[in-house]
Amino acid sequence: GETITVQELAEKLKKTAAEVIKKLMNLGVLATINQEIDFDTAALIAGEFGVEAELKVAVDKEALIMAEPEDDPAQLVPRPPVVTIMGHVDHGKTSLLDAIRQTNVTAGEAGGITQHIGAYQVEHNGKKITFVDTPGHAAFTAMRARGAQITDIAILVVAADDGVMPQTVEAINHAKAANVPIIVAINKMDKPEANPDKVKQELTQHELVVEDWGGDVIAVPVSAKTRMGLDNLLEMILLVAEVNELKANPNRRARGTVVEAELDKGRGPVATVLVQNGTLNVGDTIVVGHAYGRVRAMIDDKGRRVKKAGPSTPVEILGLSDVPEAGDILVVVEDEKLAREVAEKRQMRKREEILKATAKISLDDLFKHI
Numbered sequence: 001g002e003t004i005t006v007q008e009l010a011e012k013l014k015k016t017a018a019e020v021i022k023k024l025m026n027l028g029v030l031a032t033i034n035q036e037i038d039f040d041t042a043a044l045i046a047g048e049f050g051v052e053a054e055l056k057v058a059v060d061k062e063a064l065i066m067a068e069p070e071d072d073p074a075q076l077v078p079r080p081p082v083v084t085i086m087g088h089v090d091h092g093k094t095s096l097l098d099a100i101r102q103t104n105v106t107a108g109e110a111g112g113i114t115q116h117i118g119a120y121q122v123e124h125n126g127k128k129i130t131f132v133d134t135p136g137h138a139a140f141t142a143m144r145a146r147g148a149q150i151t152d153i154a155i156l157v158v159a160a161d162d163g164v165m166p167q168t169v170e171a172i173n174h175a176k177a178a179n180v181p182i183i184v185a186i187n188k189m190d191k192p193e194a195n196p197d198k199v200k201q202e203l204t205q206h207e208l209v210v211e212d213w214g215g216d217v218i219a220v221p222v223s224a225k226t227r228m229g230l231d232n233l234l235e236m237i238l239l240v241a242e243v244n245e246l247k248a249n250p251n252r253r254a255r256g257t258v259v260e261a262e263l264d265k266g267r268g269p270v271a272t273v274l275v276q277n278g279t280l281n282v283g284d285t286i287v288v289g290h291a292y293g294r295v296r297a298m299i300d301d302k303g304r305r306v307k308k309a310g311p312s313t314p315v316e317i318l319g320l321s322d323v324p325e326a327g328d329i330l331v332v333v334e335d336e337k338l339a340r341e342v343a344e345k346r347q348m349r350k351r352e353e354i355l356k357a358t359a360k361i362s363l364d365d366l367f368k369h370i
């Protein structure tokens with residue numbers, strides 16, 4: 001069965017070890033601070049302190065590190081909206097992201113100066129907006145399938161010269177399933193063939209009725225090429241964010257989601273994480289999926305080294321034991337041993353799953369050849 005040391009139990013119960021030892025003595029158990037005690041005894045002690053429910057969480061280490069304490073409403077402050085741009089192939093998602101950032105990602109990458117980190121923040125009228133560059137819907141869907149919801153607002157890009165296309169519909173369905181508000185950006189308005197009314201008409205077939213047609217969907221005509229309408233788009237994003245009262249508590253241990261991750265030759269495992277609540281600090285011990293470690297360095301979307309990252313901030317983090325997956329949840333854990341234990345348990349589980357899958361394939365293959 002599960003055991004816990006007197007010291008650990010005291011920490012979980014927010015008591016001193018001496019207090020726990022005293023309670024144990026009352027039960028006729030002589031224990032030292034490092035002594036392992038079994039679940040039943042621990043439960044008794046917890047009961048003595050009047051915290052039975054908490055202990056159930058304490059013994060399941062994984063549940064313990066993943067537990068999300070409720071925030072005191074007084075601690076909550078507005079946070080920037082996290083926006084994802086979706087839409088059909090070639091309708092201008094990347095161009096729009098680039099235009100909003102005012103720098104060209106491709107040029108930056110070629111020059112080797114700015115690293116593309118898959119998410120960035122802009123400021124509009126003194127307010128921040130975080131953009132997440134999900135490469136296609138696959139990543140969005142994968143993240144949702146893993147229970148990670150990072151998007152507050154979806155920008156649906158529809159080219160005014162092309163209209164609603166299959167992937168536009170997919171994007172609408174994803175956003176609806178995730179219950180994320182949609183703002184339509186009717187792009188390529190600079191083109192002579194642009195026909196925004198046709199786009200609006202087609203959108204109604206998918207239950208998106210724009211405001212000027214009596215509905216509640218905000219549609220903004222834009223051009224990534226001429227930059228027309230971009231200010232208006234940012235304005236609308238901030239409006240929707242305000243209506244949705246997006247808040248977080250910067251004064252707690254960070255929790256976030258991996259946007260992308262890779263093994264860098266020089267730097268080791270690198271993960272781009274979107275901090276969703278709390279503040280992540282250099283030096284924090286973290287568990288991210290099956291990886292763990294101590295945050296060695298953090299780099300923001302402008303390539304600057306930072307020491308902390310608050311809610312809705314995307315950062316690249318270095319110092320992980322392994323490369324996590326997009327959609328993995330990051331949590332800060334005070335106890336390094338606990339962090340390693342949980343990560344290792346997950347690694348083992350993952351290996352078992354892979355083994356099982358491989359075994360299944362070879363069995364299937366066997367039957368195929370009979």
Ligand code: GTP
Binds near residue numbers: 087094095188222
């Ligand atoms: P995928 O990533 O392949 O799905 O495409 P995307 O949606 O990211 O489109 P991208 O930004 O790559 O743009 C596709 C093409 O449309 C490029 O040739 C852009 O230059 C062009 N384009 C994008 N926005 C505009 C616009 O506002 N006006 C005009 N005229 N062309 C645009």
Ligand code: MG
Binds near residue numbers: 093094095
């Ligand atoms: Mg693109």
